[in-house]
Amino acid sequence: MTIRKIRWGLMTLGAAAALASTSAxxxxxxxxxxxxxxxxxxxxxxxxxxxxxxxxxxxxxxxxxxxxxxxxxxxxxxxxxxxxxxxxxxxxxxxxxxxxxxxxxxxxxxxxxxxxxxxxxxxxxxxxxxxxxxxxxxxxxxxxxxxxxxxxxxxxxxxxxxxxxxxxxxxxxxxxxxxxxxxxxxxxxxxxxxxxxxxxxxxxxxxxxxxxxxxxxxxxxxxxxxxxxxxxxxxxxxxxxxxxxxxxxxxxxxxxxxxxxxxxTSTVDNKGVCGGSSTGKLPEPATLALTSVALVGVAGLRRRKAKLAA
Structure with missing residues (x-):
């Protein structure tokens, strides 16, 4: 699998996770x-x-x-x-x-x-x-x-x-x-x-x-x-x-x-608006899950690059 395919796969997964974090x-x-x-x-x-x-x-x-x-x-x-x-x-x-x-x-x-x-x-x-x-x-x-x-x-x-x-x-x-x-x-x-x-x-x-x-x-x-x-x-x-x-x-x-x-399912800012950017509140589980997906993807991509360079 090429680096490009890995990158596209991670982007697709991230988009799916983002959609899941927003309630219908x-x-x-x-x-x-x-x-x-x-x-x-x-x-x-x-x-x-x-x-x-x-x-x-x-x-x-x-x-x-x-x-x-x-x-x-x-x-x-x-x-x-x-x-x-x-x-x-x-x-x-x-x-x-x-x-x-x-x-x-x-x-x-x-x-x-x-x-x-x-x-x-x-x-x-x-x-x-x-x-x-x-x-x-x-x-x-x-x-x-x-x-x-x-x-x-x-x-x-x-x-x-x-x-x-x-x-x-x-x-x-x-x-x-x-x-x-x-x-x-x-x-x-x-x-x-x-x-x-x-x-x-x-x-x-x-x-x-x-x-x-x-x-x-x-x-x-x-x-x-x-x-x-x-x-x-x-x-x-x-x-x-x-x-x-x-x-x-x-x-x-x-x-x-x-x-x-x-x-x-997003952060709440200091005016009580869902999805706001300025807040002291903890993110909800869906937000944490999306962040975890991104971190895992970055780690996997780095490992792949290290193997190819070896």
Whole structure:
């Protein structure tokens, strides 16, 4: 075997190892009553478990500590909650009476990339003549506001959603379970990744996109938006919160249908971005394996050159 063939063989092996170190895009769907140990669409995807939490509001602004509440599955529309009522649309996740949210726990650090909603209500309509906007009442249609009123996007009600990720070590604080008992106004140990005012009913992957920075965590929180949430502070280790669309702090309603993302198998930088270059964290096993392949290849190539020179 020539040196050139050896070199090409090592390059092929290295490329294969690099591909193996990057997890494929995965989808976790919640159109079932079981919300524990859910599998992704690919072999090797992290498993995912869901739980429900809510915090009380005062004059529409969140003020209370997080408490636990059971998630409820509604046919193909996904997960909802009845902490403040079980009639339509209160059986969805909302910001009326209580601010309701879903806590996601992945078995490995995961980059969340999109969120699927199976139902939306109380979104925002736009007047095509004056460009004014108005929030809908419960299950109200835009046409009920007048002939010049239409939905803002794609024929579906837009709702406001907030996304957080856990940045602390281990399991998020809380008793008796993660987050429970913690103040919703401070969100200690959590980072607000983004507020999204343009989310619509979408059950086809890719869903409503989020987290454009590529941040990763094993714990995520998907909540109805509330102005009482502490915003991400500016620092050398944070990326400005994504604020997209209209944030009206209204009583938006939605059911969580699915999420999509990928397992982080690379380094995580000091801003929490998967695949970043500046980090003090140890590389994951896949990264170590790729490095080992390269070192073994270099050693073999040197031995081959020594034999040929002898």
């Amino acid at each position: 895009h995965a989808v976790w769907t919640f159109n079932q009553s079981n919300v524990t140990g859910l599998s992704g669409t690919n072999a090797g995807d992290p498993s995912l478990s869901l739980s429900g939490v809510y915090a009380t509001n005062t004059s529409g602004v969140v003020t209370g500590n997080w408490a636990s509440s059971a998630l409820v599955w509604y046919s193909g529309n996904g997960q909802g909650m009845s902490s403040d009522g079980s009639q339509t649309p209160n059986h969805a996740l909302d910001n009326t009476g209580n601010t309701e949210a879903v806590l996601l726990n992945f078995s490995a650090s995961t980059v969340l990339s999109s969120i699927g909603l199976g139902y939306t209500s109380n979104g925002t309509c736009k007047n095509t003549v004056t460009n004014a906007t108005q929030t809908l009442a419960n299950d109200q249609s835009c046409s009920s506001l007048g002939s010049n009123w239409t939905l803002l996007q794609n024929g579906s009600t837009q709702v406001d959603v907030s996304l957080f990720r856990w940045t602390g070590a281990g399991t998020p604080t809380g008793s008796p379970t993660a987050l429970v008992g913690q103040a919703s106004t401070t969100m200690a140990g959590w980072e607000l990744v983004g507020n999204y005012g343009d989310m619509i009913t979408d059950t086809t992957n890719p869903y409503n996109t989020v987290n454009s920075s590529g941040k990763s965590s094993s714990w995520w929180l998907i909540s109805a938006y509330n102005s009482g949430f502490k915003q991400t502070s500016a620092s050398s280790t944070s990326i400005a919160t994504e604020n997209r669309g209209v944030l009206d702090n209204g009583g938006d309603y939605f059911k969580l249908y699915a999420v999509a993302g990928s397992k982080c």
